[in-house]
Amino acid sequence: MAKSGSSKQRLRPIVRLGIILISRSFVVSVFCCAAGVVALLLLPILANNTYVSENALMPGSANSMLSNQDVADAYKLVKELGDLRLKSNNVDVESQRLVARYISELGADVNYHEFNPGLTKFSPLKFFSSPDFGISQDDNNCSANGVNIIGIVRAPQGDGKESIVLVTPYDSSNARFTDYLSLGIAYSVFSLLSQVTWLAKDVVWLVADSRYGEYSSVSSWLQDYHAPVFYSRGTGHSSLCNDTLLLHGGTKNNAIMDKWCSSDGLRRGGTMSAAFVLKVADDSEPFQDTLKIYAEASNGQMPNLDLVNIVNYLAIHRQGLHVEVRKFFSLSDAKWLEFLGKVFEWVGMVARTLNPQWKFGIPTADYVDGTATLASSLYHQALGIPTGSHGAFRDYQVDAVTLEFSLTRYSMNRGSKDFIMRESIWKGGSLLAVSSGSLLHIRGHCFWLIEGVVRSVNNLLEKFHHSFFLYLLTSPGKFVSVGIYMIPFALLVAPLPVVAAALYTEANNSATSTEGDQLSSQNAWENDYTISKTSWTWLKAAKEVMIVHLWAAAVTLFPYYICEIPNWSPVGRLALWGLLSTAFLGLFFWLLGSPSASNRTGKEYVALLKSVTISAAFIGLDLMSVVNFATAEFGALLLVPMCLMVQPIQLDLKVRRLRNLLRVGFNLVLGLLGFLPVTFYMIKGIFDDFDDLKLDDFWHWLESLWAWNSATYLFLGMVHLPCWLLCLRILFHS
Incomplete structure (x- = not known):
C-alpha cells in the first residue's frame, strides 16, 4: 500500500494538470471557446499604431524634384494616346509604339515582352505555388497575343544588382480615360528618375498589356524575368522577332535583329527590392483625393509592413491624401x-x-x-x-502593393474634349488647365507620393525584413501582429486535444470496468493511470476516419477530370461532382470494409469515433494555420463548435429534456451551416444580397480557388469536408 501511495505521489505536476483538465473537459471547452470568440472581437482594440521599423527608409526626408517639364511631357503622352484612339485603326500596335518611343527619348532602355496569356486550368500538383497564367516565348507556339513594354533607367549610383519596379496596367484595345491617366502619372515619375543623380537602384517601368487580365501579363513577365530563355536566329522564334520589329517601327536590318533576337530579347534590371502597381480608379470622391492600398497576395501572403507604412505616412503627412484599405x-x-x-x-x-x-x-x-x-x-x-497584380511579385518573394487613386471631381464648365482631357490630368494631381492650350498651375499629390516612395526604397540597403510579414490591418495606420491574433485561434483549438483525450479515456474505462462500478473521470484517471495496452478497438474508429479522408482526397481531385468534359454548364458540372462524390463514398466503404462496433456498444464506439475525428480536425487546423492563418481561423469558428457539440440525436431524444432538445437543435443547425454550399450562399447573401444569388455561383467560386492554386481549396476538401461528414455520421448514429 505504501508503495502504491508513493507511486501515486510521484506523478509530475504536468501530468496532474493534464488529468485535471481532461476530467473537466466540458468546463475547459466552454471557457476556451468563449474566450477565443471574445479575444477575436477584441482585436480592433488591441491593434497597434503602425511605425517604420527600417531607419534607412527615411520617408519624407527630401523635397520633391518633379519639374513642370516632366508633367508637361506626361500630358503630351496622354493627349497623343487619346488622339491616336480617334484616328488610327491599328490602335494596339500604334499606341504601344508611341509609349516605347517616349521611353526611348528619355534615354532609357526600351524592350518588348511577348507572351501567350494561356488558359487557367485546374492542376492538383500546383497548389502552394504561383498560378501558371502565361506561357511566354514557347518554342512550339510563337504567335504571342500580348505585348508588354518595359523601360529601364540605369542607376548612376548603383551597380545594377537591385531594382525598383513600377507597373501600369494598360488595355490598348479598350483603353479608358483612367488608363491614360495611369500612364501619365507613371511616365512623369519615370521621366524624373531618368534625370536624377541620386538613384542607386535601377527603375523598371512595366506597361502591362491587360487585354487578357492584369495578373497574367505581369506574371508572364516575371516568369521570364527570373527564368531567361536563350536562343538565336533561326531557332523557331522568327515570328516573335518579326512582331517585335514591327512594334519597333518595321526596321529589319541586321543590327536591330542582333539587338533584339540574340538572346531571349528581354532586358533586365537587378534583383527586385519592391514593386508598385499604379492605377487610377473609375470612381471619384466628391471632396478629397483618396488613395486605396491593396496588399493581399496568394495564400494570405502579405508584403512587409514597412512598405505599407511608408506609403501611408507619405500619403497622409506629406501629400494630405485620404488613405483607405478594404473593409x-x-x-x-x-x-x-x-x-x-x-x-x-x-x-x-x-x-x-x-x-x-x-x-x-x-x-x-x-x-x-x-x-x-x-x-x-x-x-x-x-x-x-490576390487582390491585384501585385500578388504576382509576392510569388517571387518581392514586396509589392497596388496603389489606386480615386480622384476628386469638381464641377466645371467643360468647353471641349481637349479641355476634358486636361481637366482629368488636373484631377490626377498634376496639371491645372483653364483655357485652350495654356498650363497655368502644377500640383503633385499622386506624382510626389510615388516619387517619395521610390526615394525611400532607393535608400534601403537590404531587403525588407525589419517589420512584420504576418499581420492584419484594422486601418491604414493600425495593425494586429501575429503574436496577438494567434491568441483567439489558440484558444479556439485548445479544447480539441483535451476533449479527444477525455473521450478516449471514457470509452476505455467503460470497457474495462464492470457493470455497476462506474467511476468519475478524475478518479478513473487517478486509479487507472496505466491504460490497458490490450485495447486496440479504437483502430476501427481510426479506420473509418481514414476511409472518409481518402474519399475526401478523391473528391478534391474530381474537378480535374470534370473540367475536361467540353460544353458542360457549371450547374451540370456541380451536379456531376455531387453524384460522383456520393457514389465514391459507398464504393470506398465497400472496398475497404465498413467498420462495426463488434464487441463494443454503440455509445463506446461513438466516443472513440468522435475522439479520432476531433484529433484529425485539430491536426488539420494546426497545419493550415502555418500555410494560411486566416483560413484556419474561419475553419476553427465552424469546425470547433461542430466537433465538440456533436452527439447522436437518438441519445438526446430518449431523455427529452430541454437541455437535450436544445443540443439537438444546435447540432442540426451546425450540421447545416457546415455544409459548404449552404455556408457559401449564407455568407454571400449576408455581405452582398440574397436576391443576386445564382445556383452556379458556388461552382464559379470553387473554380476561382483552384485556378489561383489557393490552399484554401485543399483545406475545404481535405479537412473541412471529411470532418463535417464524420460529424453527421456521429449525429445520426443509431
Whole structure:
C-alpha cells in the first residue's frame, strides 16, 4: 500500500494538470471557446499604431524634384494616346509604339515582352505555388497575343544588382480615360528618375498589356524575368522577332535583329527590392483625393509592413491624401456591432476611472470601422486569391502593393474634349488647365507620393525584413501582429486535444470496468493511470476516419477530370461532382470494409469515433494555420463548435429534456451551416444580397480557388469536408 501511495505521489505536476483538465473537459471547452470568440472581437482594440521599423527608409526626408517639364511631357503622352484612339485603326500596335518611343527619348532602355496569356486550368500538383497564367516565348507556339513594354533607367549610383519596379496596367484595345491617366502619372515619375543623380537602384517601368487580365501579363513577365530563355536566329522564334520589329517601327536590318533576337530579347534590371502597381480608379470622391492600398497576395501572403507604412505616412503627412484599405461596409451598418462597440467603450471608461494608466477601449465609431476592416483583411487573406497584380511579385518573394487613386471631381464648365482631357490630368494631381492650350498651375499629390516612395526604397540597403510579414490591418495606420491574433485561434483549438483525450479515456474505462462500478473521470484517471495496452478497438474508429479522408482526397481531385468534359454548364458540372462524390463514398466503404462496433456498444464506439475525428480536425487546423492563418481561423469558428457539440440525436431524444432538445437543435443547425454550399450562399447573401444569388455561383467560386492554386481549396476538401461528414455520421448514429 505504501508503495502504491508513493507511486501515486510521484506523478509530475504536468501530468496532474493534464488529468485535471481532461476530467473537466466540458468546463475547459466552454471557457476556451468563449474566450477565443471574445479575444477575436477584441482585436480592433488591441491593434497597434503602425511605425517604420527600417531607419534607412527615411520617408519624407527630401523635397520633391518633379519639374513642370516632366508633367508637361506626361500630358503630351496622354493627349497623343487619346488622339491616336480617334484616328488610327491599328490602335494596339500604334499606341504601344508611341509609349516605347517616349521611353526611348528619355534615354532609357526600351524592350518588348511577348507572351501567350494561356488558359487557367485546374492542376492538383500546383497548389502552394504561383498560378501558371502565361506561357511566354514557347518554342512550339510563337504567335504571342500580348505585348508588354518595359523601360529601364540605369542607376548612376548603383551597380545594377537591385531594382525598383513600377507597373501600369494598360488595355490598348479598350483603353479608358483612367488608363491614360495611369500612364501619365507613371511616365512623369519615370521621366524624373531618368534625370536624377541620386538613384542607386535601377527603375523598371512595366506597361502591362491587360487585354487578357492584369495578373497574367505581369506574371508572364516575371516568369521570364527570373527564368531567361536563350536562343538565336533561326531557332523557331522568327515570328516573335518579326512582331517585335514591327512594334519597333518595321526596321529589319541586321543590327536591330542582333539587338533584339540574340538572346531571349528581354532586358533586365537587378534583383527586385519592391514593386508598385499604379492605377487610377473609375470612381471619384466628391471632396478629397483618396488613395486605396491593396496588399493581399496568394495564400494570405502579405508584403512587409514597412512598405505599407511608408506609403501611408507619405500619403497622409506629406501629400494630405485620404488613405483607405478594404473593409466590409455591410458590417459598418450592423447594429449589433455598434452595440458591442458601445459596451467596450463603456468598459474602457470604467477602467480609466479605476486607473488612468489603463488604456483599454476605443470610440465606438473606431471600433466598428476597425472591425469591418479587420473582417475584410481576414476574408481576403482566407480566400488565398490576390487582390491585384501585385500578388504576382509576392510569388517571387518581392514586396509589392497596388496603389489606386480615386480622384476628386469638381464641377466645371467643360468647353471641349481637349479641355476634358486636361481637366482629368488636373484631377490626377498634376496639371491645372483653364483655357485652350495654356498650363497655368502644377500640383503633385499622386506624382510626389510615388516619387517619395521610390526615394525611400532607393535608400534601403537590404531587403525588407525589419517589420512584420504576418499581420492584419484594422486601418491604414493600425495593425494586429501575429503574436496577438494567434491568441483567439489558440484558444479556439485548445479544447480539441483535451476533449479527444477525455473521450478516449471514457470509452476505455467503460470497457474495462464492470457493470455497476462506474467511476468519475478524475478518479478513473487517478486509479487507472496505466491504460490497458490490450485495447486496440479504437483502430476501427481510426479506420473509418481514414476511409472518409481518402474519399475526401478523391473528391478534391474530381474537378480535374470534370473540367475536361467540353460544353458542360457549371450547374451540370456541380451536379456531376455531387453524384460522383456520393457514389465514391459507398464504393470506398465497400472496398475497404465498413467498420462495426463488434464487441463494443454503440455509445463506446461513438466516443472513440468522435475522439479520432476531433484529433484529425485539430491536426488539420494546426497545419493550415502555418500555410494560411486566416483560413484556419474561419475553419476553427465552424469546425470547433461542430466537433465538440456533436452527439447522436437518438441519445438526446430518449431523455427529452430541454437541455437535450436544445443540443439537438444546435447540432442540426451546425450540421447545416457546415455544409459548404449552404455556408457559401449564407455568407454571400449576408455581405452582398440574397436576391443576386445564382445556383452556379458556388461552382464559379470553387473554380476561382483552384485556378489561383489557393490552399484554401485543399483545406475545404481535405479537412473541412471529411470532418463535417464524420460529424453527421456521429449525429445520426443509431
